[in-house]
Amino acid sequence: MRRRFDKMEGLGNDFVIFDARREALAMDATLARRLADRQLGIGCDQLILLEPSDRAELRMRIWNHDGSEVQSCGNATRCVVALTGARTIETAGGLLSGSAAGDRIEVSLGEPRFGWDEVPLDYPMDTAALPMRWGPLEGPAALSVGNPHLVFFVPDSATVSLDELGPAIEHDPAFPERINVNVASIAPDGALQLRTWERGAGLTRACGTGACATAVAAIRARRAVSPVEVRMTGGTLRVAWAPSEPIRMTGAATHVFSGEIAL
Missing domain, CATH: 3.10.310.10 (Diaminopimelate Epimerase; Chain A, domain 1)
Structure with a gap:
């Protein structure tokens, strides 16, 4: 099976993006890690999979170079907005929005969270200055x-x-x-x-x-x-x-x- 992909970068943070909104693509840690490998795969910091969403124009899933799936990535979000024109994006970290003005992309990441259990930390601490x-x-x-x-x-x-x-x-x-x-x-x-x-x-x-x-x-x-x-x-x-x-x-x-x- 051959699949099309796009390579994008935001300030040198690079991404391989697969659009699976029309044709599903099964992604897991092993495949993401292989694709992200700079010697044996395409090579990237993060692999991005775009899927259908019932909350936004699309859903964005993100795998790090080591195969771990993560909730959010600001540079990837800008790249996805630039690539697709999407103004609303669902992620595991929340609902994001974006807009393009020429070669500049603005993304709204929602409100930051400061609670120790929202970060999260393993036990209660003052998140303004951790005693560590x-x-x-x-x-x-x-x-x-x-x-x-x-x-x-x-x-x-x-x-x-x-x-x-x-x-x-x-x-x-x-x-x-x-x-x-x-x-x-x-x-x-x-x-x-x-x-x-x-x-x-x-x-x-x-x-x-x-x-x-x-x-x-x-x-x-x-x-x-x-x-x-x-x-x-x-x-x-x-x-x-x-x-x-x-x-x-x-x-x-x-x-x-x-x-x-x-x-």
Whole structure:
């Protein structure tokens, strides 16, 4: 069986997208992992499957490079909006909306959640500053933006050994669904300089939900003012948020190529 796919990227975070709205496609961890493999498959950070939805224009399912299925991905959402023109998208992390204005895509990720059981954490803690430490990283904010995130504010995010600390934090027993790890510093102009260790994917050039979580944490702690620029290796996102409002993220999404593969 041969199936068409599209390869897209958002700030260097790349995706293989299969549209299964008209013809179903059975996807599981093993197949997703094979397709995401950069030597033996197509290669991507995340594999995306589009399915019919009775709540939105389509349903988006997301598998990480390691085959784990996750609830939400901001960069993938922008890519799906750019590819399909969909304005409403159902995900396991909630109902999302998006719109295109030229080469810029705005996505609404809904309201962030701050309850310890909403992140989730394994036991009650103050999510504004967890009483936890891993090496030089301590006191992170914890929140969910459709998927779970920790945010550490540090003097210089570029100096943090995230490739060493990321795996230990991701798999800490305090986080029953594992967790995404963000380290951010404040630039002189008020922008956020961000690096992210994504659960199931590792260090990435950019993370849309990581940018949103970090911006919300910074605005909530009065370290930044909305809207805020979030700068990552792959590029910059603009994130706007106010309490009791949804998070709005704006950035680029690029179609790389289309192809067919025998499954």
